[in-house]
Amino acid sequence: MTIGARLKEERLKIGLNQTDLAKECGISKNTQLAYEKGERSPDAEYFVKASKLGLDMLYVVFGVRQPIEAVTTEEADILRFYRALSPSDQESVHRMVFAMYIASTANKSN
Secondary structure (H helix, E strand, O other): OOHHHHHHHHHHHOOOOHHHHHHHHOOOHHHHHHHHHOOOOOOHHHHHHHHHOOOOHHHHHHOOOOOOOOOOHHHHHHHHHHHHOOHHHHHHHHHHHHHHHHHHHHHHHO
């Protein structure tokens, strides 16, 4: 699998379309598309921004997943509850948590 294919896989995993990921990483949608097609290579700044959004950049570049930290009981409960939800409710939860994450990262950088 290519870097571009893994980048697309990670983007889809966190639920972003090309336009939204491009905006968050400070590039155009066409540049994002070129990255995913393997026509261009992302720079370090892109990797940092994408990583902060939750993309596993070690996997994107090297095809190796980052080790997952041990999950607390509370985190396991949240996952169990999430899995019991309907797909539309899961999407709502995902959007809400992502919005909270973006807001908290913006607050930390100010």
